[in-house]
Amino acid sequence: MRFTEEKLERAFTELLGQEGFSHHLGITIARKPEEVLIEEELFLSRLMIIEN
Secondary structure, eight states: OOOOHHHHHHHHHHHHHHTTOOOOOGGGSOOOTTOOSOHHHHHHHHHHHHHO
Protein backbone atom coordinates (compact mmCIF):
# COMPACT_ATOMS: atom_id res chain seq x y z
CA MET A 1 0.00 0.00 0.00
CA ARG A 2 1.51 3.31 -1.13
CA PHE A 3 1.23 6.53 0.81
CA THR A 4 0.39 9.15 -1.80
CA GLU A 5 -0.03 12.91 -1.74
CA GLU A 6 -3.79 12.40 -1.98
CA LYS A 7 -3.76 10.21 1.14
CA LEU A 8 -1.64 12.78 2.99
CA GLU A 9 -4.08 15.56 2.08
CA ARG A 10 -7.04 13.45 3.15
CA ALA A 11 -5.40 12.57 6.48
CA PHE A 12 -4.50 16.21 7.15
CA THR A 13 -8.03 17.36 6.24
CA GLU A 14 -9.50 14.79 8.64
CA LEU A 15 -7.21 15.97 11.44
CA LEU A 16 -8.22 19.58 10.87
CA GLY A 17 -11.87 18.52 10.94
CA GLN A 18 -11.34 16.81 14.30
CA GLU A 19 -9.97 20.11 15.60
CA GLY A 20 -13.04 22.00 14.40
CA PHE A 21 -11.68 23.44 11.15
CA SER A 22 -13.73 23.01 8.01
CA HIS A 23 -12.21 22.30 4.61
CA HIS A 24 -13.33 24.03 1.42
CA LEU A 25 -11.89 23.74 -2.06
CA GLY A 26 -10.42 27.03 -3.19
CA ILE A 27 -12.67 27.20 -6.23
CA THR A 28 -15.75 27.13 -3.96
CA ILE A 29 -14.74 30.21 -1.94
CA ALA A 30 -16.42 33.42 -3.09
CA ARG A 31 -13.82 36.15 -3.54
CA LYS A 32 -12.48 38.54 -6.13
CA PRO A 33 -9.65 37.11 -8.25
CA GLU A 34 -7.22 39.77 -6.96
CA GLU A 35 -7.97 38.93 -3.31
CA VAL A 36 -5.33 36.64 -1.88
CA LEU A 37 -6.74 36.45 1.63
CA ILE A 38 -10.26 36.65 2.93
CA GLU A 39 -10.20 39.55 5.39
CA GLU A 40 -12.67 37.89 7.78
CA GLU A 41 -10.51 34.77 7.97
CA LEU A 42 -7.40 36.86 8.56
CA PHE A 43 -9.15 38.63 11.43
CA LEU A 44 -10.23 35.31 12.98
CA SER A 45 -6.70 33.93 12.64
CA ARG A 46 -5.27 36.96 14.44
CA LEU A 47 -7.92 36.66 17.15
CA MET A 48 -7.07 32.98 17.69
CA ILE A 49 -3.37 33.80 18.03
CA ILE A 50 -4.10 36.54 20.58
CA GLU A 51 -6.38 34.25 22.63
CA ASN A 52 -3.80 31.49 22.77
